[in-house]
Amino acid sequence: xxxGPLPWLKPAVFTGALVPLxxxxxxxxxxxxxxxxxxxxxxxxxxxTLAFIVLTLACSPLKTLFGWTFPARLRRMxxxxxxxxxxxxxxxxxxxxxxxxxxxxxxxxxxRRFILVGFLxxxxxxxxxxxxxxxxxxxxxxxxxxxLHRAVYAIGLLGAVHFLWRVKTPTAEPLxxxxxxxxxxxxxxxxxxxxxxxxxRLLG
Amino acid sequence: MSxxxxxxxxxTPEAVYLRRRELIRQGALFVGASAAFGGGLTWLTGAGxxxxxxxxAPLPSASAIVKPDAYRPKETLTPxxxxxxxxxxxxxxxxxxxxxxxxHTLRPRPWTIEVSGAVEKPxxxxxxxxxxxxxxxxxxxxxRCVEAWxxxxxxxGFPLAALIEKLRPTSAARYVAFQTLLDERQxxxxxxxxxxxxxVEGLRIDEATHPLALLAVGLYxxxxxxxxxxxxxxVVPWKYGFKGIKSIVKLRFTETQPVTTWSAQAPDAYGFxxxxxxxxxxxxxxxxxxxRIGDLERQPTLPFNGYAAEVxxxxxxxxxxxxF
Numbered sequence: 001x002x003x004g005p006l007p008w009l010k011p012a013v014f015t016g017a018l019v020p021l022x023x024x025x026x027x028x029x030x031x032x033x034x035x036x037x038x039x040x041x042x043x044x045x046x047x048x049t050l051a052f053i054v055l056t057l058a059c060s061p062l063k064t065l066f067g068w069t070f071p072a073r074l075r076r077m078x079x080x081x082x083x084x085x086x087x088x089x090x091x092x093x094x095x096x097x098x099x100x101x102x103x104x105x106x107x108x109x110x111x112r113r114f115i116l117v118g119f120l121x122x123x124x125x126x127x128x129x130x131x132x133x134x135x136x137x138x139x140x141x142x143x144x145x146x147x148l149h150r151a152v153y154a155i156g157l158l159g160a161v162h163f164l165w166r167v168k169t170p171t172a173e174p175l176x177x178x179x180x181x182x183x184x185x186x187x188x189x190x191x192x193x194x195x196x197x198x199x200x201r202l203l204g
Numbered sequence: 205m206s207x208x209x210x211x212x213x214x215x216t217p218e219a220v221y222l223r224r225r226e227l228i229r230q231g232a233l234f235v236g237a238s239a240a241f242g243g244g245l246t247w248l249t250g251a252g253x254x255x256x257x258x259x260x261a262p263l264p265s266a267s268a269i270v271k272p273d274a275y276r277p278k279e280t281l282t283p284x285x286x287x288x289x290x291x292x293x294x295x296x297x298x299x300x301x302x303x304x305x306x307x308h309t310l311r312p313r314p315w316t317i318e319v320s321g322a323v324e325k326p327x328x329x330x331x332x333x334x335x336x337x338x339x340x341x342x343x344x345x346x347x348r349c350v351e352a353w354x355x356x357x358x359x360x361g362f363p364l365a366a367l368i369e370k371l372r373p374t375s376a377a378r379y380v381a382f383q384t385l386l387d388e389r390q391x392x393x394x395x396x397x398x399x400x401x402x403x404v405e406g407l408r409i410d411e412a413t414h415p416l417a418l419l420a421v422g423l424y425x426x427x428x429x430x431x432x433x434x435x436x437x438x439v440v441p442w443k444y445g446f447k448g449i450k451s452i453v454k455l456r457f458t459e460t461q462p463v464t465t466w467s468a469q470a471p472d473a474y475g476f477x478x479x480x481x482x483x484x485x486x487x488x489x490x491x492x493x494x495x496r497i498g499d500l501e502r503q504p505t506l507p508f509n510g511y512a513a514e515v516x517x518x519x520x521x522x523x524x525x526x527x528f
Contacts, residue, residue, distance in 0.1 A: 008230045012237035019242025020249060034300055035282075035290035035497045036353055040250075047249035099501065104490065112488050166488065169398055169469070171298055 006070060013074055017081045020048045021088070038096045045089040046118075050159050050177055052082035054184070057156050061187035076132050079152065083129040086122050114165035121158035124151045153188075156181045263427060268339050269360065275343035277510075282355035284424045286497050291431045292349065293450060294398050295384065295391035307430035310390050310451065315435045321457035322377035331435055335421065337370065338362035342425070343418060348480045348509045350444035354494045359439055360422030365413040373409070377457035381406040381464075382438060382449045399465055405438065405449035406462035406476070410518055416441055416511060419452075442511040444478045475528040479519070480509035484528045 024044050027033045033040040056078040059071040098105050108115045128149055130136070137145045160178040167174055220227065263269075293303035296310075315331040340360050348354045368380070386402035388394040394401045411417065418439040421428060428434040433450025440447045446466050456462075466474035473487050482492045482505040493502040508515050519527075 006233075008234035008237060012234045013241055015234075015238035016241030016243075016245065019238075020246045023246045035286035036300070036495065038495070038500065039353075044250040048245060051245055051249055096500070097502075104493075107490065111485065111490075114488055169294075169298075171398070 009070060010074065010077065014077060017052075017077075020044070021085075038092070042089060042092040042097060045085055045092055046163070049082055049085040049089050050163060052078055052085060053152070053156050053159050054177065054180055056082055056152060057181060057184045061184050061191075064187055064191045080129060080132060083125045086125050090119070090122050114162055117158045117165070118162035121155045121162060124155050124158070128152065128155075153185060156185070263340075263360070263422060263425065269342055269425070270339050271342045275341070275345070277344055277346070277356070279344075279346070279356045280498075281344065281358060282497050287355060287357055287423060288429045288432060290355075290497060292351075292445065293431055293433070295393050295401075295403070295451075296431065297393060298398065303431035304429075306392060307434075309392065310385075310430040310434060312427075312430065312435035312451075315453075317436070317452060318454045319371055319456075320454070321381075322374045322459060323457050324372040324374060331421075334367065338366050340421070341418075345416075345418070345439060345441035346509050347439075347441065347445055347448075348494060348505065350446055350474065350478070350486065350491075352486075352489055352491060352494050352505075353497055354505075354509075355497050358424055359418060359420040360425065361418045361420035361439065363415055364417040364419050364438070365415060367419060368409075368413055371455075371457075373457045376459050378409055379406050379458045379461055380409060380412045381454075381456045381458055381462035382452050383454035383456070384449055385451045385453045399469060403449060403465045404462060405447055405464050406458075407440065407447075408461075408518075409457075411440070411515075414515060414518065416514055442479060442508040442515045444474075444480060446474065447478050477519075477524075477527050479515075479524065479528070480505060481507060481524055481528060483507075484525055 024033075024041055028037055028041055031037075033044075056075055059075040059078070062068045062071045094100060094105055098108075109119050110116075128151060131140060131145060131148060140148065160174065160181050163174040163177060164170070216224075289304045290300045291303040292300070293307065296303040296306040313331070316328050317331065317334070318326075318328045320326045340362060342358055342360055344356060344358045346354055347357050373380075382405050384403040385391065386394065407417065418441075419436055420433070420439045421436050423429075423432060428437065433448070436452050437450040438448050438452065461476060464476055467476050467478075480491075485491055491505055494505045495502050506512070
C-alpha cells in the first residue's frame with residue numbers, strides 16, 4: 001500500500017489532522033467549551049485553520065532553510081486541511097451563530113473589516129482546493145496552476161489580519177501568527193531573489 | 205484438517221512475516237507521529253479547561269436579605285457555573301475561563317474604599333462597616349455584554365444612590381469615577397500592559413443615583429467569587445457590562461467627565477455612556493441581537509437592555525447615536 005520513504009508519514013498527518021476536530025466535538029458534547037460553546041467552537045476552528053495555513057506555507061521554507069524535502073509531500077494535504085477547517089469555521093459562523101440570516105451576514109461582511117478579510121481568505125481557498133488534484137494541474141498547465149496557488153500567500157496574510165482585527169487588544173497570539181507568516185514569506189522572498197539574481201545578470 | 209494446521213486464511217504471508225519488525229516499526233511511527241501532530245495542533249489551538257475554582261464564601265447571615273418583587277423579571281437565571289466561569293476580567297487573564305482560574309490571588313478582606321473629590325468630607329471606608337449601613341437586596345438583572353452575549357444574574361447588593369447620599373457630595377459633583385485595585389501581586393496581568401491600569405469607570409451623577417444602579421457584593425446568595433469582582437462591584441443593568449467595574453477601591457466625585465479605561469483605549473468602539481443600544485453597532489459586530497448564555501438561538505437586543513421605561517428619561521434630548 002504505502003511506498004517510498006516514510007510510508008507512515010502521510011497517514012499519520014492525516015489522522016493527526018482530525019484530532020482537533022474530535023477534541024472540539026468531544027468538548028462540545030461534555031460542556032467543555034464554556035458558557036458560549038458556539039463562539040468558542042468557531043474560534044477554535046478558526047485557529048486550527050490558521051495553523052494549517054502556516055504549516056502549508058512552511059513547506060518550502062523548511063526545504064530552503066534545512067534541506068527537508070518531506071514537508072513538500074504533505075503540502076497538498078495540509079492545504080486541504082486548511083480548507084476543511086476554514087469551511088467548518090465559516091459554516092459555524094453562518095449556520096450556528098447567524099442561523100443563516102443572510103441579511104445579517106451580508107451586513108457583517110460589508111461593515112466589519114475583520115469579517116470581510118476573513119471571508120476573502122476563505123473565498124480564495126476555494127479555487128485552490130478545487131484545483132488541488134493532479135488532473136487539474138495538468139488541465140491548467142503547471143505555470144498557470146503555480147501562479148494561481150501563489151494566492152496562498154495572500155490567504156495567509158488575510159488570515160493573520162482577520163485574527164488581529166478580531167481581538168479587542170493586540171495580544172501575543174495573533175501577533176505571533178502574523179510574525180510567523182511574515183517570516184515564512186521573507187524566507188521565500190530572499191530565496192527567490194537569490195535564484196533569480198544570476199539569471200538577471202546573464203540577461204543583463 | 206488437523207487441529208495443528210490453521211486455515212490458510214490465517215497463515216501470515218511470508219513476505220509480511222519477513223517484514224514484521226519493519227511493519228511494527230512503521231506502525232509505531234504512524235501512531236506516534238499522528239498523536240504528536242494531532243496533540244500539538246489541539247494544544248496550540250485551544251487546550252485550556254481548568255478545574256473548578258475555590259467556591260465563594262457564604263454570607264454571614266442570610267436573614268437580612270430583602271427580595272423586592274420589582275427586581276425579579278420572569279426570565280430564566282443563568283446557571284451559577286456559567287456566571288462564575290465566563291468572565292471578562294482582564295486583570296486575571298484575557299480568556300473567559302482565566303479569571304476563574306487565576307483570581308484566587310485576590311484578597312477580598314480587609315478592604316477599604318477611598319472617597320475623594322467633591323464631597324463634604326473625604327474619607328476612607330471599611331467595606332464591612334459599609335455593609336452594616338444598608339440591608340442587602342437580591343435583584344435579578346439582565347447583564348448585556350458589549351460582545352453581544354447576555355446573562356440573567358441574581359445579584360446581592362445595595363443601591364449606589366444610598367451610599368452616595370451618605371457620602372454627601374457637594375454641588376460641584378457632576379460625575380462619579382470608580383477605580384479598581386492596582387496591585388500586580390494580586391492581579392497578575394497588571395504586570396503586562398494589556399490595558400491602561402488601573403481600570404477606571406464613571407457615571408454621570410444622575411445615572412449613579414438612579415435606583416437601578418447597584419453596588420453588588422454577592423450573587424446567588426453568596427459573596428461574590430473573586431472572578432466576578434469581589435468584594436464589591438458596580439452593576440448598571442441598562443449599560444454594557446464593561447461599565448460594571450469590579451473590585452472597587454476608589455470613588456471620586458468630579459466636576460468633569462472622567463476618562464474611562466475602554467473609552468480611552470478604543471474611542472470608536474466604546475463610549476463613556478455605553479448604554480445598550482441595538483441601533484449602534486460595535487465596529488466589529490452588530491449589537492442588534494445577542495445570545496443569552498445557555499441558548500443556541502440569538503434574540504433581539506432591547507434599547508437600554510429592556511430598562512428603557514426606567515432610564516430613558518435620563519437621556520432626553522441627547523443624540524444616542526453620537527453619545528454611544
